[in-house]
Each structure stands twice: as C-alpha cells, then as structure tokens.
Amino acid sequence: xxxxxxxxxDHMLLxxxxxxxxxxxxxxxxxxxxxxxxxxxxVSGAVGADGSWCVxxxxxxxxxxxxMTVNEQTFTDVAFGEVWLAGGQSNMEFMLKDAKNGxxxxxxxxxxxxxxxxxxRNTFRDDAYKAAMDAAHWELPxxxxxxxxxxxxxxxxxxxxxxxxxxxxxxxxxxxxxxVSCWLPEEDLRAHTAGHPYLQDYADAVAGxxxxxxxxxxxxxxxxxxxWEKRMQKCYQEDGNMPWDEIIRRCGENRYPGxxxxxxxxxxxxxxxxxxxxxxxxxxxxxxxxxxxxDEIRPDTYGTLLTMLIARWRQDFRDETLPFLLVQLPMHTYxxxxxxxxxxxLREAQMRVYQTVKNTGIAVILDCGEYCNIHPxxxxxxGHRLALQARRLVYGETxxxxxxxxxxxxxxxxxxxxxxxxxxxxxxxxxxxPVGFEIAGADGVYHPxxxxxxxxxxxLTADGxxxxxxxxxxxxxxxxxxxxxxxxxxxxxxxxxAPVMPLTAGV
Numbered sequence: 058x059x060x061x062x063x064x065x066x067d068h069m070l071l072x073x074x075x076x077x078x079x080x081x082x083x084x085x086x087x088x089x090x091x092x093x094x095x096x097x098x099x100v101s102g103a104v105g106a107d108g109s110w111c112v113x114x115x116x117x118x119x120x121x122x123x124x125m126t127v128n129e130q131t132f133t134d135v136a137f138g139e140v141w142l143a144g145g146q147s148n149m150e151f152m153l154k155d156a157k158n159g160x161x162x163x164x165x166x167x168x169x170x171x172x173x174x175x176x177x178r179n180t181f182r183d184d185a186y187k188a189a190m191d192a193a194h195w196e197l198p199x200x201x202x203x204x205x206x207x208x209x210x211x212x213x214x215x216x217x218x219x220x221x222x223x224x225x226x227x228x229x230x231x232x233x234x235x236x237v238s239c240w241l242p243e244e245d246l247r248a249h250t251a252g253h254p255y256l257q258d259y260a261d262a263v264a265g266x267x268x269x270x271x272x273x274x275x276x277x278x279x280x281x282x283x284x285w286e287k288r289m290q291k292c293y294q295e296d297g298n299m300p301w302d303e304i305i306r307r308c309g310e311n312r313y314p315g316x317x318x319x320x321x322x323x324x325x326x327x328x329x330x331x332x333x334x335x336x337x338x339x340x341x342x343x344x345x346x347x348x349x350x351x352d353e354i355r356p357d358t359y360g361t362l363l364t365m366l367i368a369r370w371r372q373d374f375r376d377e378t379l380p381f382l383l384v385q386l387p388m389h390t391y392x393x394x395x396x397x398x399x400x401x402x403l404r405e406a407q408m409r410v411y412q413t414v415k416n417t418g419i420a421v422i423l424d425c426g427e428y429c430n431i432h433p434x435x436x437x438x439x440g441h442r443l444a445l446q447a448r449r450l451v452y453g454e455t456x457x458x459x460x461x462x463x464x465x466x467x468x469x470x471x472x473x474x475x476x477x478x479x480x481x482x483x484x485x486x487x488x489x490x491p492v493g494f495e496i497a498g499a500d501g502v503y504h505p506x507x508x509x510x511x512x513x514x515x516x517l518t519a520d521g522x523x524x525x526x527x528x529x530x531x532x533x534x535x536x537x538x539x540x541x542x543x544x545x546x547x548x549x550x551x552x553x554x555a556p557v558m559p560l561t562a563g564v
Contacts, residue, residue: 058083058084058335059081059082059083059087059104059105059110059127059128059129059130059427060081060083061081061127061130062080062082062335062339063191063193063336064078064082064174064195064228064335064336064339065081065125065127065132065191065195065292066132066174066193066195067132067133067134067135067174067374068133068134068135068136068172068195068196068197068560069125069132069135069136069174069195069226070135070136070140070142070195070224070225070226071114071117071125071135071136071137071138071140071174072137072138072139072340072341072342073112073116073117073118073119073120073137073138073223074116074117074118074119074315075114075116075339075340075438076114076115076340077084077113077115077116077340078111078112078113078298078338078339078340078375079091079107079111079112079114079125079127080110080111080112080338080517081110081127081370082104082108082109082396083104083107083108083109084104085086085104085106085107085108086103086104087103087113088101088102088103088104088112088128089103089110089127089128090126090127090128090430091100091114091125091127091483092110092125092126093114093117093123093124093135094123094126094503095122095123095124096117096123098114098115098117099186100112100114100115100543101265107345111137111338116260117137117254118137119136119138119139119223119224120136120137120223121134121136121137121157121224122134122136122418123136123137127407134197134494134505136172136222136224136226137223138153138170138218138221138223138225138226139217139218139221139223139224139225139226139342140225140226140227140228140339140340140341140342141210141213141214141217141225141226141227141228141341141342141344141345141447142227142228142230142336142341142344142345142346143207143209143210143227143228143229143230143231143345144214144230144231144240144333144344144345144346144347144348144370145231145235145242145345145347145348146231146233146234146235146347146348146349146350146351147152147231147232147233147234147345147346147350147431147432148209148350148384148428148432148433148436148439149207149209149210149229149231149346149347149348150207150231150232150233150382150429151207151208151209151220151227151432151434151436152204152205152206152207153203153204153205153206153207153208153211153436154204154205154527155208155230155434156208156434156437157434157435157437158433158437159204159208159438160204160514162203162211163200163203163204163233164200164201164213164395166198166199166203166215167199167200167297168198168199168217168458169198169211169214169218169429170198170215170218170219170223170224171198171203171211171214171215171218171224171225171226171227172173172195172196172197172198172200172224172225172227172408173195173196173202173206173211173226173227173229174193174194174196174197174212174218174227174228174229174336175205175206175229176193176196176228176229176230176332176333176335176336177190177192177193177332178232178322178332178383179331180232180322180327180328180332181319181322181331182329182331182447184462185256190335191436195226195359199428202484203323203391206227207229207231208231208343208436208439208440208540209229209345209347209384209436209439209440209443210227210440211227211440212436212437212439212440212441212444213439213440213441213443213444214226214227214346214440215332215440216440216441216444217444217447217448217452218453220444220448221452223435226343226465228336228339230332230333230554231347231348232322232328232334233290234314234322234323234330234351234441235322235323235348235351235364235486236255236351236352236354237322237349237359237362237366238252238255238325238330238352238362239322239323239325239326239327239328240328240333240366240368240370241322241325241326241329241362241365241366241369242326242330242369242505243256243325243326245365245369246325246326248365249362249365249557250358251355251358251361251362251365251367252325254355254358254360255325256325257398258317258418259317259324259325262316262318263317263318263319263459266318267501268286268319269318269323270318271316271318271320272318272319272320273314274316274318274319275315275318275320276320278312278315278316279315281312281320282312282314285308285309285311285312285359288305288307288308288309288467289308289311292304292307292308295534310549318429325372333370333373333417337373337374338373338374338375339374340374341374341379342379342380342451343379343381343382343451344370344379344380344382345382345384346381346382346383346384347383347439349363349386349403349406349407350386350389350424350431352403353399353403354399356400356403356406356445357402358404358407359403359407360401360405360407360409360410360476361381361509363406363407363410363556364410364413364414365448367381367414367417377443378416380413380416380417380418380421380447380450380451381414381416381417381418382417382418382443382446382447383407383410383411383417383418383419383420383424384419384420384422384439384442384443385407385408385419385420385421385549386400386403386404386407386422387422387423387424387425387426387433388400388423388425388426388531388533388534388535388538389426389427389430389431389534389535390405390423390428390429390534390535391429391431392428392429392437394534395410396533396534397534398532398533398534399534400534400535401531401532401533401534401550401552403554404423404526404549405549405550405551405552407419408463408551409547409555410476411481416446416450417428418446418450418459418548419443419446419549420439420443420445420446420447421442421460421461421463421546421547421549422438422442422547423438423531423547423548423549423550424436424438424488424538424541424547425439425539425540426535428535435485442459442546445457445458445459448458450548458542458544458546459546460479460480460542460546461480461542461544461545461546461547461548461549462478462479462481462485462513462540462541462549463478463479463480463540463548463551464476464477464478464479464481464548464549464551464553465477465478465479466521467528467553469499469524469525469526471524472518472524472525473516473518473525474496474506474516474517474518474525474526474527474528475511475514475515475516475517476514476516476517476528476530476553477514478513478514478515478548480484480542481513481542483497483514483542483543484512484513484542484543485513485515485540485541485542485543485548486510486540486541486542486543487510487539487540487541488538488540489507489537489539489542490539491507491508491510491532491539491540492526492537492539493531493533493537493538493540493550494508494515494529494530495519495526495528495529495530495532496517496518496519496522496525496528497522497525497526497527497528498522498523498524498525498526499524499526500526501530503529504519504520504521504522504528505519506519506522506528507524508519508540515540526554527552527553527554528553529550529551529552529553530548530550530551530552531550532550
C-alpha cells in the first residue's frame with residue numbers, strides 16, 4: 058500500500074520554482090502516480106526494493122487552491138510558495154504565544170499567508186512516537202493554531218510573505234536544550250575528532266546498562282520531573298522572582314535533563330534520525346538555524362560541527378546550494394556564572410562559519426539578550442533580521458542593508474589601533490556610551506579602550522598600551538552593546554587575534 062511521508066497532508070505548502078520531491082513507502086515494485094490536476098501535471102514512479110519511493114514533480118509557480126493526488130489519496134488546499142526549515146534549540150522553539158506582543162500577532166495572524174508544519178518532538182520510536190507522526194499536519198494560521206509555532210520562524214516568514222507576495226511555509230524542526238551533536242548522524246560525529254567527546258560521553262553514560270534499564274530510568278525521571286515542574290510553577294506563581302536556591306529547597310533536586318540513554322532526546326544523533334530525517338528530502342528554499350547555547354561546554358569545536366551539519370543537511374535535502382541562515386547568539390549570562398568567554402567563542406565560530414561556508418547568512422542579534430534569561434522574549438528583531446538575510450541572499454535585494462558592521466581588518470600606528478568594518482558604508486552610531494572595546498600590546502594583556510568613530514572606522518587608544526597589536530569588541534558572555542549601523546543592527550563582536558579554526562570535515 059502506498060503511503061506518503063508524514064509531511065504530506067492537507068494544507069501543505071510546496072516549494073515553488075524547483076523540482077518537487079514527493080516521497081513515502083510502499084510495497085516494492087508498486088506503481089506510484091502523483092498528480093496536481095490544476096497544474097495539469099502527472100508523474101509516475103515505482104517503489105524501490107527497500108520499500109521507499111520518491112517521484113519528482115516539475116517546477117511550478119506560486120499559488121493556492123490546488124489538490125494533489127497520490128494513487129487513491131487526495132490532499133486538498135495545496136499551495137505553492139516558499140518553504141523554510143526552522144531548526145535549532147529552545148530559542149527557535151520559543152512559541153509565538155509566549156513572545157513579546159505575541160497576543161497581538163496572534164490576533165492578526167490569519168492574514169499572514171504563513172503555513173506551518175511542526176515535526177513532533179517525540180524522539181524515541183514507540184507507540185507514542187508513531188501516533189505523534191501520524192497526527193502531524195500542516196496548519197493554517199489562526200489564533201487557535203499559531204500560538205505554538207516558532208515565534209522567530211513565524212515572524213521571518215510573515216515578513217517574507219508580505220515582501221514576496223506568495224505563501225511562506227515553515228517546517229519547525231527544533232528541540233529545546235539540543236546540542237549540535239543531536240542533529241548529526243553517528244558517522245559524521247565519528248568522522249572528526251570534534252564529535253568524539255559527544256560520543257564518548259554517551260558511551261560512558263550507558264556503559265553496562267541494558268535497553269530495558271535505560272528506558273525504565275528515563276520513564277522514572279519523566280514522572281519525577283513532571284511533578285517537580287508543577288511544584289516549581291507553583292513557587293513562581295507565589296513569587297515570580299523567587300531565587301533558584303529557594304526553588305530547589307522547596308521543590309527538591311532539579312534532575313533535568315534526565316539520565317542519558319536510548320530514550321533520552323539528548324543522545325548524540327537522536328534528533329537527526331527521529332526528527333530531521335522524517336522530513337527529508339522535502340523540497341525547501343533553505344534553513345533558518347538558531348542553536349549553540351547547549352554547546353558552550355565545547356565552544357572551540359562548535360564551528361567544525363556546525364560546518365559539518367550544514368553539509369549534511371544540504372545533502373539530505375538533495376541540494377548542496379541550499380541557503381543556511383544562522384542566528385548569532387545574543388548576550389547572555391546568569392548572575393552566578395563566571396565570565397569564561399564561552400559564548401564569545403560560540404559567536405566567533407558562527408561568524409567564521411558564515412564567512413567560510415558558501416550560501417550562508419548571519420542574523421546578528423547581540424543586542425537582544427536578557428540578563429539571567431536564556432530565552433529573550435522579543436523575537437521580532439530575530440525574525441526581521443532573518444528575513445533581511447533571506448531577502449538579500451536569496452531573493453535578489455542585493456542593495457538591502459541586512460547587516461550591521463562586521464570586523465574586516467585593523468591597522469596600528471603609534472598608540473592608536475584603527476578597526477575597519479564591512480557593511481558600514483552608511484555610517485555607524487553609538488547607542489549610549491562607547492563601551493566594549495579593548496586593546497592589547499605585545500604582552501597580550503587587554504585594557505579597556507577609548508573608542509572614537511571616524512567614518513566607517515573606529516580608532517582605539519588605552520592608557521598603558523603604547524603600541525597596540527590586537528583589539529577585541531564585546532568579548533564577554535554578557536555586557537552592554539553600543540556600536541550599531543545606521544540601520545539599527547549592532548556590530549558583531551570580534552577579536553583580531555583569533556586562532557585559526559579548523560572547519561573542514563577531515564580528521
């Protein structure tokens with residue numbers, strides 16, 4: 058019996074202007090016929106020996122009001138437009154209903170021309186997993202349905218729909234707390250030393266345990282944590298600013314993220330197999346990707362794994378030129394977290410990937426962080442800057458000012474170090490007092506610098522640094538953001554003495 062992959066449902070949005078993959082499972086040798094009557098298009102194929110099939114429809118223009126038949130099954134209200142996959146962790150998962158001005162967005166979303174498919178976040182193949190996959194479907198925008206959509210993904214899609222005049226679809230494929238290692242297959246993690254610690258951590262955690270023991274331990278954790286979260290919510294209802302130590306005293310140990318094992322969603326490669334691969338090779342325009350927070354323990358190898366992820370995802374979606382638009386992490390820290398530079402290194406890795414890997418973009422949101430909150434609620438700048446990246450890189454608005462200033466080079470003369478920026482032709486401005494710049498002499502010791510704007514450059518001097526050789530800007534996990542382009546987008550953080558980062562997939 059011919060079955061379509063989960064992502065093919067009523068209200069689906071198919072990518073315009075590209076050959077369209079339609080795929081699923083069936084009996085080997087069985088004939089598959091896919092038709093779009095309104096476009097006078099019919100294509101046939103056969104189920105392969107492995108029980109899978111994939112037929113390719115020719116490129117079609119944007120539009121709505123179509124049907125698609127696959128043998129005896131008919132899908133209604135099919136649209137053609139632009140399709141983007143919104144990947145990453147909790148800040149991409151962050152729901153529209155919880156975002157700043159979310160209620161206002163929901164009140165008017167029905168006219169947004171955005172559609173949404175959420176890949177179920179069940180990550181263990183059991184009966185609940187199958188039920189969730191069977192129930193997944195494309196949703197139309199409404200106050201009742203759109204509240205759980207990715208706020209960043211929706212806001213980017215809404216702007217693109219308005220700008221392009223066609224429907225825009227988002228495939229939500231994200232999971233809070235996920236590491237980059239969750240979204241790569243085991244063979245990729247084994248192929249480079251950057252992936253080995255993630256695999257070793259898992260091997261150490263499950264050593265000597267049977268599958269049954271791991272499942273039982275995780276089920277027990279879920280029961281405990283569900284009750285713990287109810288107690289926590291009750292505390293916050295009593296006092297929204299209750300200190301974490303008091304929460305723990307009242308509620309007991311916080312055991313998140315639970316024991317590692319075959320049922321843990323955070324196991325290496327888990328989400329890659331149980332989520333991402335369930336929607337490949339659906340034809341899309343590109344990726345929005347907001348992730349990295351949970352890799353702060355290994356920031357020095359993040360760039361390598363992110364580069365591998367881009368290559369792998371493009372391969373799985375059968376288009377090695379697919380645009381990949383990154384969100385660079387904003388400022389963040391907790392009150393009791395020491396300044397260790399981990400987030401600075403993650404931002405640097407993201408910028409280096411953008412500058413190294415073709416067909417990528419980067420939405421700089423350094424100014425969007427919130428103190429002691431890893432989930433900033435204002436996702437409008439994130440969505441807008443992703444849309445700007447897409448409009449410039451993908452949709453031909455090459456003159457669009459989609460970037461703030463990005464470090465290009467520097468020159469030192471006497472006691473002054475001058476920093477040169479790309480994307481600063483329209484000028485730069487201070488928001489508040491100039492802060493965040495530091496320079497160092499040959500001893501490598503950084504000192505706060507006085508910063509003076511001079512056209513599209515910044516001139517730096519500092520007491521005690523007579524002959525500067527290096528500079529950095531906002532090289533902290535969290536701090537004030539002062540330098541912006543005239544378009545309101547902040548300058549990206551940088552350091553001039555960054556070490557060479559290996560970004561290739563070789564060992």
